[in-house]
């Protein structure tokens with residue numbers, strides 16, 4: 758075989774070796790990326806685990822029981838309206854719901870004023886005659902829950918944080934392009 762051919766062969770071999778080397782440099786990158794991807798998914802799953810209350814596994818008690826203890830019960834204003842009789846009398850003050858069936862007869866301001874707000878939001882009338890701080894010692898005994906939030910609390914008032922709005926922004930340039938293309 759002529760020398761030039763030998764040189765060419767050598768060059769081919771070294772080229773293949775270089776290709777192999779190049780591809781072998783890609784593989785480790787893949788190897789590095791894969792665990793990273795796994796890490797990301799592990800991180801995101803642990804992030805969703807963070808949403809689960811810490812004390813789910815209380816021996817002998819269901820997570821639902823523990824949850825019920827942690828959060829006060831939420832009642833809608835509609836539900837409170839079902840408790841208007843002297844024998845079952847609830848009122849709302851601020852964001853709290855009180856069962857004042859027993860307290861109405863001990864109320865220094867009289868039971869009559871309490872009857873006037875039975876099953877209703879008594880906040881305005883209460884605030885006319887008391888400081889809110891006055892309720893603190895009564896809460897443990899008479900508060901039965903909190904007022905349920907019926908409308909979504911967030912995503913109002915800051916439209917830039919709305920993801921659907923971000924999608925909308927992404928659509929605008931495309932539609933402009935289509936418009937330009939039709940000219």
Ligand code: HEM
Nearest residue numbers: 855857864865866870871874879882883886887892895899
């Ligand atoms: C859980 C609910 C309530 C508690 C614990 C409560 C407690 C009290 C207390 C301790 C007093 C004596 C005066 C004072 O210390 O300020 C009082 C007076 C009074 N309360 Fe209430 N109250 C409640 C709800 C209401 C509501 C809903 C009304 C009105 C609709 C009302 C109207 C009055 C009035 C008119 C007085 C007399 C005020 C005065 O003498 O100047 N209270 N209440």
